[in-house]
Amino acid sequence: MEQIKPKKITLNPFEKVVEKLYELFDNNVLRYSVLITMTAFLVYLPRASSLFTQEIMTNMFFYVVVCLGLNIIVGFAGLLHLGYAAFFAVGAYVTGIMSATYGINFWLTLPFSIVAAIIAGLAIGAPTLRLRGDYLAIVTLGFGEIIRITVRNVGITGGAVGLIGIERPVFFGIVLNQISHFYYMFFILSIIAIFVSYRLYDSRLGRAWQYIREDEDAAAAMGINVVTTRLSAFIIGSCFGALAGSFFAVKMTAISPDSFMFIHSIMILLAVVLGGMGKIPGVVLGAIIVTIFPEISRDIGQYRLIIFAVILLVLMIYRPQGLWPDRQFQSTKK
Amino acid sequence: MSEVILELRDVETRYGQIYALRGINFQVKKGEIVTLLGANGAGKSTTLKTISSLVPASAGQVLFMGRDITYDQPHSIVEMGVIHVPEGRMIFKELTVRENLELGSFTLKNNAERKRRIDHVFEIFPVLKERHKQMGGFLSGGEQQMLAIGRALMTQPKVLMLDEPSLGLAPILVQTIMKIIKQINDEGTTVLLVEQNAKAALKLANRGYVLETGEIVMDGNAAVLIKDESIVKAYLGEEKHPD
Numbered sequence: 001m002e003q004i005k006p007k008k009i010t011l012n013p014f015e016k017v018v019e020k021l022y023e024l025f026d027n028n029v030l031r032y033s034v035l036i037t038m039t040a041f042l043v044y045l046p047r048a049s050s051l052f053t054q055e056i057m058t059n060m061f062f063y064v065v066v067c068l069g070l071n072i073i074v075g076f077a078g079l080l081h082l083g084y085a086a087f088f089a090v091g092a093y094v095t096g097i098m099s100a101t102y103g104i105n106f107w108l109t110l111p112f113s114i115v116a117a118i119i120a121g122l123a124i125g126a127p128t129l130r131l132r133g134d135y136l137a138i139v140t141l142g143f144g145e146i147i148r149i150t151v152r153n154v155g156i157t158g159g160a161v162g163l164i165g166i167e168r169p170v171f172f173g174i175v176l177n178q179i180s181h182f183y184y185m186f187f188i189l190s191i192i193a194i195f196v197s198y199r200l201y202d203s204r205l206g207r208a209w210q211y212i213r214e215d216e217d218a219a220a221a222m223g224i225n226v227v228t229t230r231l232s233a234f235i236i237g238s239c240f241g242a243l244a245g246s247f248f249a250v251k252m253t254a255i256s257p258d259s260f261m262f263i264h265s266i267m268i269l270l271a272v273v274l275g276g277m278g279k280i281p282g283v284v285l286g287a288i289i290v291t292i293f294p295e296i297s298r299d300i301g302q303y304r305l306i307i308f309a310v311i312l313l314v315l316m317i318y319r320p321q322g323l324w325p326d327r328q329f330q331s332t333k334k
Numbered sequence: 335m336s337e338v339i340l341e342l343r344d345v346e347t348r349y350g351q352i353y354a355l356r357g358i359n360f361q362v363k364k365g366e367i368v369t370l371l372g373a374n375g376a377g378k379s380t381t382l383k384t385i386s387s388l389v390p391a392s393a394g395q396v397l398f399m400g401r402d403i404t405y406d407q408p409h410s411i412v413e414m415g416v417i418h419v420p421e422g423r424m425i426f427k428e429l430t431v432r433e434n435l436e437l438g439s440f441t442l443k444n445n446a447e448r449k450r451r452i453d454h455v456f457e458i459f460p461v462l463k464e465r466h467k468q469m470g471g472f473l474s475g476g477e478q479q480m481l482a483i484g485r486a487l488m489t490q491p492k493v494l495m496l497d498e499p500s501l502g503l504a505p506i507l508v509q510t511i512m513k514i515i516k517q518i519n520d521e522g523t524t525v526l527l528v529e530q531n532a533k534a535a536l537k538l539a540n541r542g543y544v545l546e547t548g549e550i551v552m553d554g555n556a557a558v559l560i561k562d563e564s565i566v567k568a569y570l571g572e573e574k575h576p577d
Contacts, residue, residue, distance in 0.1 A: 218424035223412030
């Protein structure tokens with residue numbers, strides 16, 4: 001039988017650096033020592049840094065959680081979602097209303113937040129995920145705006161002012177009210193999110209998502225139920241968002257419709273695409289860049305967003321697959 | 335050899351306003367190899383897609399073992415035992431051969447059974463065993479076709495539908511693939527074969543149907559069809575002059 005040699009691929013300098021990094025991370029000893037050092041550093045950080053740094057880091061961990069949630073939908077299952085902030089708002093408002101208005105313990109609101117996310121996910125996903133193409137993007141975009149405008153105009157959500165006085169959570173007798181408390185809370189949450197993402201990625205379901213992402217017809221022809229598999233990605237991703245929203249609500253103690261604007265959906269999507277869709281370390285990297293870059297570049301003042309935009313454009317031209325992309329398994333369809 | 339396993343009754347399929355199938359009728363009996371012949375655009379691939387429900391029929395009925403499956407979902411048709419090897423093979427280039435095969439047994443939860451089926455596929459295609467750790471994209475065209483067929487066999491189908499397995503392959507490989515299809519058929523799987531390579535297909539098949547612009551214009555025993563001048567003239571060398 002004839003043999004086909006893999007084509008020699010020429011790499012641009014940037015890709016060479018990335019390939020080198022890949023090779024380095026193939027080494028288990030190195031990988032685990034880096035991970036352990038990083039974890040130790042992050043655990044120690046609040047003791048040795050300013051409140052400002054802790055605030056940014058907390059925000060970063062929060063972004064890691066929501067980006068990993070969106071990554072399940074966009075990266076794993078290949079569904080374009082433009083209204084993720086709405087799901088995050090669902091979680092935040094469920095916790096906010098239950099806690100501020102009815103005084104229910106924060107931890108007890110979490111299951112309700114998940115149920116609300118499942119209902120919202122089903123309502124949006126069930127009709128649209130049967131269709132091919134970009135309908136989901138349009139519907140999620142619309143849903144994002146509907147939720148924002150609804151919470152702005154409904155009494156129970158406090159209208160445009162929002163909800164204030166969400167109670168601080170109590171964890172084994174400690175009232176979580178310091179920024180360092182939330183730092184650790186979101187740190188732990190992001191570790192859980194990373195772990196869950198890896199478990200999902202390697203699961204039967206995760207495989208099915210990736211098959212559908214790469215070739216819907218081939219996946220269907222092999223006996224995968226395309227609609228329910230996609231719907232499960234959509235709902236699991238929505239639950240991540242809603243949970244993160246609940247924790248966001250108790251951290252801020254006040255939420256308003258402005259926290260859930262379209263721009264937030266786009267920033268989260270940006271982090272996922274920038275880091276590398278479907279690749280868990282890539283998405284974490286994207287979340288870090290999107291949250292840290294505007295902060296460390298505060299010195300250059302008003303220009304930072306322009307510079308950020310230029311960097312993004314350059315990256316999209318030379319590295320459209322993201323900084324640290326997932327392996328793609330395109331099918332041989334012509 | 336008499337029980338009808340798959341039957342199409344007045345099936346019409348259209349893409350928007352354009353009719354790809356204009357009411358076709360045919361039967362496949364258990365244990366047969368039936369081939370669908372025709373030029374480009376005649377509706378051969380659409381027929382298979384209609385059966386596997388990737389493109390649902392707009393009118394008519396598809397019956398599998400007497401049961402109406404016209405509007406069933408693609409995945410449940412696979413579970414019933416009708417599997418479609420699509421044109422262009424659709425294997426995943428950056429998954430290994432073994433991973434591609436595992437995809438075929440996606441509906442199966444029993445690991446021991448999965449391993450047994452993979453071994454069976456390796457028995458039929460020894461070359462896949464040699465290369466089981468390689469990525470699908472590094473296989474040759476013929477090997478990719480074998481992988482696509484192997485992946486379909488992982489579901490232990492009752493009916494195997496192949497869409498142009500000889501497409502783009504060297505003549506020697508076409509013979510190999512045809513031999514393997516025969517072997518699979520001998521093991522008891524019914525085969526519905528779509529081909530442009532009419533000669534190779536008719537040599538193998540029991541019966542054949544000829545499609546032209548969405549209608550069946552001729553049918554009969556393969557041994558009879560192969561002697562028909564008009565078929566040989568119309569469909570040999572067709573690949574050189576696609577319309």
